[in-house]
Amino acid sequence: MTSQLSAEPQLIEAAEGGIPSALADLGRLVRIPGIAWPAFDQEQLQRSAREIARLAEETGVFDEVAIRTATIPETGEQGQPAILATRAARNGKPTVMLYAHHDVQPPGDEALWETPPFEPTVRDGRLYGRGAADDKAGVMAHIASLRALRETYGDDLDLGIVLFIEGEEEFGSRSFTRFLADNAEAMRSDVIVVADSGNWDSETPAVTVSLRGNAKFHLTVRTLDHASHSGMFGGAVPDAMLATVKLLATLWDDEGAVAVEGLAERDSDTPAYDEDTLRSETGLLAGVAPIGGGTILSRIWNKPSITVTGIDFTSVAAASNTLSSEVTVVVSARVAPGQSAQDAYDAMERHLRAHAPFGAQLSFSDVDLGNGFLVDTSGWAVETARGAMRDGYGRDAVDYGVGGSIPFIADLVERYPDAQILVTGVEDPHSRAHSPNESLHLDTFRHAILAETLLLARANERTV
Incomplete structure (x- = not known):
């Protein structure tokens, strides 16, 4: 059997040689608008799943490749299509699960895109398109690494591999727990690689070591049983918008930091990261100050945040002189690592009720x-x-915290408590995932493929 030491130059050559094909396949995936929201064409998700299943089959690595769904526990409806490909370990080698997701965020206002969101476009060393970074690049990093392993090892590859490509991560992974339960033994792994995070920058890799949780809910505020004339009763009757604005303002202090008793913070050191970098990576306007206290990365990685992400209210075009009776908002909180999302939600509900x-x-x-x-x-x-x-x-990898959330990782830990979890990714701070003009840095993609190929090859040298 080919040893690790003698195989690595050949592995790197195979991985490098496969990058043009991986980019071409990534471009084909980006052209498929697979969005899990019911308002969008669900056949596109089926089409995306079929294409990825074909790519998995063609690696020649797997014993079985299937497209599967699971029921959503709360509703009994079928979830979105996932690809599950499995290869049994041999000769005492470990099994590694490779996770990514093929569904994408809706494009949003297409007028804000410089090029069409589902037409992959290369400019200035980046590939633009919805899903180019989040997370179809993660899918193709897995496929490209498997191709290089197959080309190098052939039938001598003993590593067990589970390829799990989810189809509803952007829509809340609603059937995830049921999918794990239905396929528990087929998916059992010693190591789980979740390729859905980012890197320190386009040249420096990161191992994600912490993720914030999330607690999102709809809040409805009512002050009247029907709308009334604002001229006749304004000044005496509190309308729902007034109450909502005053109530929401209690969630933050004057510096913009969360001011909810019971929301925890994690005490942990963070690397150096200055305000100029924050402005460059976020587009923070000149004259607009950052919010919160402590180091910038502690605010993003280790402290809670609260954002109002939606509101049901009269549009500007339809505005009238009316005292509103009811307002509904969507409140989205990020929860510090180490605090349960349920505890965080309970604290916010207590706070809002006490300050109504x-x-x-x-x-x-x-x-x-x-x-x-x-x-x-x-x-x-x-x-x-x-x-x-x-x-x-x-370059040496940086231990990295992420302000966003990947809640299903907790489900993986609960199902496979002995598995080692690796959270990696192909994004960089300028990828603009979920935003117009999402993009993938092409050199980062190349390095990510090389790194994952070497990781899998070195795992193949271990026994469990």
Whole structure:
């Protein structure tokens, strides 16, 4: 059998040689507008799943490749199509699960895109298109790495591999827990690689070691049983918008930091990161100050945040001189790693009820909770990943916290408590995932493929 030491130059050559094909396949995937929201054409998700299943089959690595769905526990409806491909380990080698997702965010206002969102376009060293970074690049990093392994090892590859490409991550992974339960043994793994995070910058890799949780809900504020004339009663009757504005303002202090008793913070050091970098990576306007206190990265990685992401109210075009009776907003909170999402939600509900102005009536609905995650960095897989990243990128990896949430990781930990979790990714701070003009840095993609290929090859040298 080919040894690791003698195979690595051949592996790197195979991975490098496969990058043009991987980019071409990525472009074909980007052209498929697979969005899990019911308002969009669901056949496109089926089409995306079929294409990825074909790519998995063609690697020649797997014993079985299937497109599967699971029921959503709350509704009994079928979830979106996922690809599950499996290869049994041989000769005592570990099994590695490779996760990514093929569904994408809606494009939003297409007028804000410089090029069509589902037409892959290369300019200035980046590939633009919805899903180019999040997360079809993650899908293709897996496929490209498997191709290089197959080309190098042939039938001598003993590593067990589970390829799990989800179809509803952007829509809340609603059938995820049922999918795990239905396929528990087929998916059992020693190491789980979640390719849905980012890197320190376009040249420096990162191992994600912490993720914030999320707690999202709809808040409805009522002050009247019907709308009234604002001229006849304004000044005496509190309308729902007034109550909502005053109530929401209590969620933050004057510096914009969260001011809800019971929302925890994590005490952990963060790397150096200055305000100029924040402005460059976010587009923060000149004259607009950052919010919160403490180091900038502690605010993003280790502290809670609250954002109002939606509102049901009269549009500007339809505005009239009316006292509103009811307003509904969507409140989205990020929860510090280490605090349960349920505890965080309970704290926010207590706070809002205690601060309701004028005796306004509050109701809460559509609660969506996901726990954060802290990676155990003591296992061999994290150390192997760091070495593979160093060799694949030519730079040492940074331990990285993420302000966003990947709630299903907690489900994976619950189902497979002995598995080592690696959270990696192909995005960089300028990828603009979820935003107009999403893009993938092409050199980052190349390095990510090299690093994952080396990680899998080195895992193939271990026994469990």
